[in-house]
Amino acid sequence: MTFLSDAVRRIKPSATLSISQKARELTAAGRSIIILSTGDPDYSTPENVKNAAVSAIQNREIKYTAVAGIPQLRRAICEKFKRENNLEYNSSEIIVSTGGKQVLFNAFIASLNQGDEVIIPAPYWVSYPDMVSLCGGTPVIARPSNEDNFKLTPAELRRIISPKTKWLLLNSPCNPSGATYNRSELLGLGEALLENPHVWLLSDDIYEHLVYDNAKFATIVQLFPELRKRTLIVNGVSKGYAMTGWRIGYGAGPEWFIKAMDLVQGQQTSSACSVAQWAALEALNGPQSILQEYRRDYEQRRNLVVALLNSIDGIRCHRPQGAFYVFPSCRLVAGKTAPSGRLIRNDDEFAEELLEEESVAVVPGSAFGLPFHFRITYSVSVDDLREGCMRIERFCSNLR
Ligand SMILES: Cc1ncc(COP(=O)(O)O)c(C=O)c1O
Numbered sequence: 001m002t003f004l005s006d007a008v009r010r011i012k013p014s015a016t017l018s019i020s021q022k023a024r025e026l027t028a029a030g031r032s033i034i035i036l037s038t039g040d041p042d043y044s045t046p047e048n049v050k051n052a053a054v055s056a057i058q059n060r061e062i063k064y065t066a067v068a069g070i071p072q073l074r075r076a077i078c079e080k081f082k083r084e085n086n087l088e089y090n091s092s093e094i095i096v097s098t099g100g101k102q103v104l105f106n107a108f109i110a111s112l113n114q115g116d117e118v119i120i121p122a123p124y125w126v127s128y129p130d131m132v133s134l135c136g137g138t139p140v141i142a143r144p145s146n147e148d149n150f151k152l153t154p155a156e157l158r159r160i161i162s163p164k165t166k167w168l169l170l171n172s173p174c175n176p177s178g179a180t181y182n183r184s185e186l187l188g189l190g191e192a193l194l195e196n197p198h199v200w201l202l203s204d205d206i207y208e209h210l211v212y213d214n215a216k217f218a219t220i221v222q223l224f225p226e227l228r229k230r231t232l233i234v235n236g237v238s239k240g241y242a243m244t245g246w247r248i249g250y251g252a253g254p255e256w257f258i259k260a261m262d263l264v265q266g267q268q269t270s271s272a273c274s275v276a277q278w279a280a281l282e283a284l285n286g287p288q289s290i291l292q293e294y295r296r297d298y299e300q301r302r303n304l305v306v307a308l309l310n311s312i313d314g315i316r317c318h319r320p321q322g323a324f325y326v327f328p329s330c331r332l333v334a335g336k337t338a339p340s341g342r343l344i345r346n347d348d349e350f351a352e353e354l355l356e357e358e359s360v361a362v363v364p365g366s367a368f369g370l371p372f373h374f375r376i377t378y379s380v381s382v383d384d385l386r387e388g389c390m391r392i393e394r395f396c397s398n399l400r
Pocket of ligand 1: 098100125175236248
């Protein structure tokens with residue numbers, strides 16, 4: 001008999017956090033590690049946002065807030081949906097939580113019973129399947145039919161939906177692939193959802209502001225207003241506004257479902273941090289030009305990293321349209337042997353040996369449900385990107 005619950009024994013530690021931890025330990029031990037494994041923007045939070053937090057502290061905005069968030073922030077979120085997505089939401093359809101992560105947890109706890117299935121297209125953000133399992137549901141992984149674009153097709157979605165499906169979890173732009181669904185791809189998926197009225201859509205739009213090549217971000221309910229009554233949009237300020245540590249995310253969905261999430265949150269964290277909520281309010285209501293600057297800069301780094309990786313013998317890298325990740329294939333180097341004598345059989349061993357031999361931290365694709373790939377975060381300095389890719393090239397050229 002074990003003291004630990006079945007639920008906790010079903011989940012694994014986050015692979016991205018463990019690799020970053022290992023990289024930090026090696027750095028502390030004096031090794032010069034190039035860390036391409038985290039999911040953090042490398043910018044600082046904008047000054048006006050930091051100042052808003054300082055003012056909030058000085059104004060004694062330091063008490064518990066309403067569970068679903070301060071009314072000013074919920075209103076600002078409604079205005080954001082109107083301004084950027086042309087979607088109408090009322091404050092009663094919005095919940096503010098401790099990061100997008102808590103919005104997802106609230107939604108799963110509030111909706112999943114034993115045996116309920118959640119469709120998760122691979123490659124997926126590492127946390128999704130574990131969150132679903134922790135909340136009693138069953139993750140059902142949809143494989144991409146084409147490993148060059150990593151997107152779920154309507155045919156695969158229709159094939160995998162079962163009477164037990166409760167949610168489709170769609171993340172565009174995607175962590176880890178950067179894949180960004182265009183309007184016609186979303187139209188196809190939306191049609192499949194319309195045919196299956198028992199399936200809800202969880203649209204994780206957290207990388208909304210990081211879309212390149214002049215592509216325009218779209219979310220399914222813009223195209224299918226009739227899906228609004230069974231869609232929860234998850235978003236937040238973490239990625240777009242460089243505010244990961246502030247822990248503010250939000251959800252938008254039918255009022256009765258937001259109320260159920262409010263019940264869960266009320267018994268869990270009470271509310272998101274009051275000071276961080278005032279900071280998020282400034283992020284949404286203050287000048288938005290910073291988003292353009294970040295986007296331009298990320299796009300240049302994406303171009304650089306894709307070119308550098310594709311010049312390496314044995315590595316193939318697609319050109320994603322969003323987020324700040326690339327997800328290259330290392331399939332061609334599997335089966336080769338490193339100078340240490342170690343056989344590289346798969347992506348886990350590729351990432352371990354790369355860290356060992358060349359001190360570059362990347363995350364193996366298996367952690368995201370798609371082996372023989374690895375994830376690189378390009379929200380790091382251009383110098384680190386160049387140095388990291390140079391080391392990967394040296395690593396690959398030494399394999400026999
Ligand atoms: C796809 C995706 N969704 C949600 C989140 C959660 O973000 P946060 O909890 O910082 O708002 C992340 C963070 O890495 C993510 O990559």
